[in-house]
Amino acid sequence: MTLKFHNTATRKKEIFTPLDPANVRMYVCGPTVYDFAHIGNARAIVVFDLVYRVLQRQFSKVTYARNITDVDDKINAAAIEQGVDIDVITEKTTAAFHRDMAALGVLAPTIEPRATDHIPQMVTMIKVLIEKNHAYEAGGNVLFHVPSMEGYGALSGRDRDEQIAGARVDVAPYKKDPADFVLWKPSTKDLPGWDSPWGRGRPGWHLECSVMSREHLGQPFDIHGGGLDLVFPHHENEIAQSQCAHDETLATFWMHNGYLMVEGEKMSKSLGNVVLVHDLLKRVPGEAIRLALLMTHYRKPMDWTEGRLSEARAQLLNWYRLMPAESAADESNLNASDLEEFDAALADDLKTPAAIAAMNSLADQIQALPDGPERNAKQAALQAAGRHLGILQSSKADWFQWLPVDFPLTASKIDARLSDRIKARVEKDYAAADQIRDELTQLGIALQDGPDGTSWQFEG
Numbered sequence: 001m002t003l004k005f006h007n008t009a010t011r012k013k014e015i016f017t018p019l020d021p022a023n024v025r026m027y028v029c030g031p032t033v034y035d036f037a038h039i040g041n042a043r044a045i046v047v048f049d050l051v052y053r054v055l056q057r058q059f060s061k062v063t064y065a066r067n068i069t070d071v072d073d074k075i076n077a078a079a080i081e082q083g084v085d086i087d088v089i090t091e092k093t094t095a096a097f098h099r100d101m102a103a104l105g106v107l108a109p110t111i112e113p114r115a116t117d118h119i120p121q122m123v124t125m126i127k128v129l130i131e132k133n134h135a136y137e138a139g140g141n142v143l144f145h146v147p148s149m150e151g152y153g154a155l156s157g158r159d160r161d162e163q164i165a166g167a168r169v170d171v172a173p174y175k176k177d178p179a180d181f182v183l184w185k186p187s188t189k190d191l192p193g194w195d196s197p198w199g200r201g202r203p204g205w206h207l208e209c210s211v212m213s214r215e216h217l218g219q220p221f222d223i224h225g226g227g228l229d230l231v232f233p234h235h236e237n238e239i240a241q242s243q244c245a246h247d248e249t250l251a252t253f254w255m256h257n258g259y260l261m262v263e264g265e266k267m268s269k270s271l272g273n274v275v276l277v278h279d280l281l282k283r284v285p286g287e288a289i290r291l292a293l294l295m296t297h298y299r300k301p302m303d304w305t306e307g308r309l310s311e312a313r314a315q316l317l318n319w320y321r322l323m324p325a326e327s328a329a330d331e332s333n334l335n336a337s338d339l340e341e342f343d344a345a346l347a348d349d350l351k352t353p354a355a356i357a358a359m360n361s362l363a364d365q366i367q368a369l370p371d372g373p374e375r376n377a378k379q380a381a382l383q384a385a386g387r388h389l390g391i392l393q394s395s396k397a398d399w400f401q402w403l404p405v406d407f408p409l410t411a412s413k414i415d416a417r418l419s420d421r422i423k424a425r426v427e428k429d430y431a432a433a434d435q436i437r438d439e440l441t442q443l444g445i446a447l448q449d450g451p452d453g454t455s456w457q458f459e460g
């Protein structure tokens with residue numbers, strides 16, 4: 001299967017050919033650990049988890065590095081606000097990030113380097129940039145001198161005026177050029193800092209990715225990924241640092257996922273519409289959140305809505321209904337031809353909407369078939385497709401009995417309450433039966449009375 005990805009650097013969809021087919025290397029900018037991950041953060045992580053899965057199917061070895069930014073002014077601000085040590089914030093937030101992403105079916109990357117473990121390498125890189133006249137010291141700061149690099153701005157396609165406008169957030173009198181950006185800045189006593197030839201200080205954000213990608217993947221490597229908002233200035237500056245320090249390209253493929261809105265509006269703290277994965281997981285299974293994120297092609301802007309989430313959950317419900325009752329489908333029964341359409345969609349720049357449509361076509365076929373080997377083979381294909389997307393991996397029973405982590409009742413306790421309800425009905429104590437229904441409804445459990453008895457589902 002030929003993989004094609006859109007390359008931000010060339011603005012074209014290109015055939016993906018790894019530099020070393022024996023070891024495909026990908027770097028993705030990970031979280032700054034100061035607060036819970038929101039759904040926009042999750043989109044990037046899920047998208048590149050899918051890239052990782054697609055690469056793993058195609059190549060024998062994939063090395064995936066996704067960093068943790070554990071030194072940042074937002075972390076310092078959170079520590080001051082909460083009156084705790086910086087480590088408390090970064091440890092707690094990193095653990096929450098791992099928990100939330102695991103619930104979304106995100107695989108652990110091969111390497112998860114932390115910025116604070118790479119300070120000496122950052123200092124070395126700054127020294128090299130100063131020696132090569134690409135950086136200069138000014139009052140305890142070290143800045144990258146943007147005009148020193150020919151071709152700066154090629155990734156984002158921003159011209160000089162746009163670069164200056166973008167960099168203006170931190171205009172400082174010591175800058176030689178308004179577009180220059182920080183490699184190192186001084187730390188006061190109350191802020192985290194490391195000794196350096198330029199005094200006690202801390203690195204600028206862009207530097208860590210240049211250092212950690214080279215350290216763990218080498219340079220150049222195959223794919224560098226992240227959200228569209230990182231193209232400028234973050235990725236542009238990573239390229240500037242890495243190319244100027246080492247006279248080599250940083251990465252051959254640049255992949256970026258599109259923006260995310262919430263109910264038609266920009267997501268922001270001031271609007272109070274920030275959707276945290278942590279909160280969503282209190283009321284919907286992670287697979288539903290993951291599918292909702294994959295229903296839109298990764299490069300397109302996405303509007304995150306309650307309707308989309310319900311749609312994803314209903315879609316999964318439909319697929320799970322078609323799965324074998326007792327255990328997982330036996331994937332040794334699979335006909336490769338049943339996955340052709342699905343695989344072709346994913347190989348073509350991760351066309352997830354088309355891949356999902358291919359799964360629905362399998363679902364239609366399962367629906368139309370009587371029990372038997374043919375139906376089993378289609379079930380196996382649907383399950384395998386789900387696995388390749390990182391969904392449809394629960395047992396049917398677990399899916400239908402899904403409950404949020406801190407739910408007051410267990411599934412068996414709910415089943416026991418349903419038995420009590422049947423007993424009350426048999427005894428014609430309808431008031432007691434209704435009371436049990438009301439009690440469960442209040443907890444978000446919807447009951448469905450059918451010919452085979454009563455089933456339940458947590459609807460929140």
Ligand SMILES: [Zn+2]
Pocket residue numbers: 028029030209234238
């Ligand atoms: Zn980065």
